[in-house]
Amino acid sequence: MSAADNPTSHSTGTPRTRLAPSPTGALHLGNARSFIINWALAHRHGWSILLRIEDLDGPRLKPGTDLQAIDLLHWLGIDWDEGPLYQTHDLSPYAAALEKLGRAGLTYACTCTRSDIEQAASAPHGDEHELRYPGTCRVSGVGYRVSGRSIRPETRYPKPATRSACIRVIAPDEAIDFTDTLHGPQQINVQQQVGDFIVATKAGLPAYQLAVVVDDARQGISEVVRGDDLLSSTARQVLLYRYLDLQPRPRYTHLPLVLGSDGKRLAKRHGDTRLLTYRQRGAPAERVIGLLAYWSGITSHRQPMDAGEFAAGFDLKRLPREPVTFTREDDAWLLNA
Numbered sequence: 001m002s003a004a005d006n007p008t009s010h011s012t013g014t015p016r017t018r019l020a021p022s023p024t025g026a027l028h029l030g031n032a033r034s035f036i037i038n039w040a041l042a043h044r045h046g047w048s049i050l051l052r053i054e055d056l057d058g059p060r061l062k063p064g065t066d067l068q069a070i071d072l073l074h075w076l077g078i079d080w081d082e083g084p085l086y087q088t089h090d091l092s093p094y095a096a097a098l099e100k101l102g103r104a105g106l107t108y109a110c111t112c113t114r115s116d117i118e119q120a121a122s123a124p125h126g127d128e129h130e131l132r133y134p135g136t137c138r139v140s141g142v143g144y145r146v147s148g149r150s151i152r153p154e155t156r157y158p159k160p161a162t163r164s165a166c167i168r169v170i171a172p173d174e175a176i177d178f179t180d181t182l183h184g185p186q187q188i189n190v191q192q193q194v195g196d197f198i199v200a201t202k203a204g205l206p207a208y209q210l211a212v213v214v215d216d217a218r219q220g221i222s223e224v225v226r227g228d229d230l231l232s233s234t235a236r237q238v239l240l241y242r243y244l245d246l247q248p249r250p251r252y253t254h255l256p257l258v259l260g261s262d263g264k265r266l267a268k269r270h271g272d273t274r275l276l277t278y279r280q281r282g283a284p285a286e287r288v289i290g291l292l293a294y295w296s297g298i299t300s301h302r303q304p305m306d307a308g309e310f311a312a313g314f315d316l317k318r319l320p321r322e323p324v325t326f327t328r329e330d331d332a333w334l335l336n337a
Helices: 029-045 065-076 092-103 114-119 208-218 234-243 275-280 285-295 307-313 328-335
Strands: 016-019 048-053 082-086 107-110 144-147 150-153 166-169 175-180 184-189 197-200 223-227 251-255
Touching: 016 029, 016 223, 029 048, 029 065, 029 223, 029 251, 029 275, 029 285, 029 307, 048 065, 065 082, 065 275, 065 285, 092 107, 092 166, 092 197, 092 208, 166 234, 175 234, 175 251, 184 234, 197 208, 208 234, 275 285, 285 307, 285 328
Parallel strands: 016 048, 048 082, 223 251
Antiparallel strands: 107 166, 144 150, 166 197, 175 184
8 A cells, every 4th residue: 555545654643733844945933933833732732743844846945954944943942753754755655646646537747837827818816926727738638628527537647747747636616615723614716716736846746735735644644733825725735635535634724924014924025034043143042932922922022931931821712813014123122132
C-alpha cells in the first residue's frame, strides 16, 4: 500500500498539528504570531506537534533558511514532538497521488504560460496573487470531457509534468463546503475562483495544494492552524481530499493576518520585520512574544512574557477577528529593551 493510500499511517489517535515553515524567506513577525498561536493551542489542548519543512518550491528556496527558522523557533521557546521532516526527502507519496488522480481522469497536461492566461478574455484575477485559469488546454483536446458534475476520462492518460507542461486538476463548477473554526461555514466555487489548478509544476515537483494534502493526510494531521490568506485555497485542498479518498479531513483554523500600515500583508515593503533582525539588534525573545500576546488578545498593553506565559494566557475566543496592523510604536517597543 502506498503512502497516499495509507494517510493515517503516522496517526496515534492523539490530535496532531504541524508547524510548516517554508525556506523561501526569513520568518517575520506575522509568521511568528501564527506559529506561536498554533503552538499555544497544541499545548492547551494536548495536541502533538510535527515540524515540517515545506521545501518543494525549488526556485525560491534560500539555502540555510530552514536551519535559521528552526533556530528562531527555539529562540522563541517553541518546541515540537517530531521532525523536522523535509518534503523533498521522499517524493514518492506525491507521485502516487498524482498517478491516482491521473488514472481517475481528473488531471491533464497544460502548456499555457502566465502570459497566455493573462491574454485570455475569460481569465480575470481569481485573487490578489492568482489568475483564473480558463481551461484552455482542457477544452482544446487534452483528452477529457466534463458533463455537469461528472468528469469522465477519455483514452489518453496525462504524461508527467515537463519543462513545457505542468499538470492541472479539473475543478467542478460547484461550491465546495467546509467549516472554519473562526470564520464559520464556507462555500467556495474553485472553478469560478481559480479554475483548474496546478498539482504538479513544470519542474516535475508537486505543487503546494497537492503536497499539503498528501502530507497532512499521511502524517495524521488533524488540526491545521494558519493565516487566513489561505482560507480560500482550503477549498482546493478539500476537493483533493475528496478526489484522493482521504479521510478524515483536518479541522481548519485560519487566523487574521498581521498587516502593514498600508493595509496589505506584512512584507519587505513595510520595512525589516524579520525575527533575525530584531534578535541581532538586541530585542529579547520575551519582547517579541509580548508584542505577539498584545496582538492576540492576551494583554491590553505590550509587556514582556515567555512562550509558556503566552500559552497559559491564550484563548481563541479572545483573539481579535480583525487583522492586526504593525505600527512604528510596535517597532520602537521591541527595541526599547
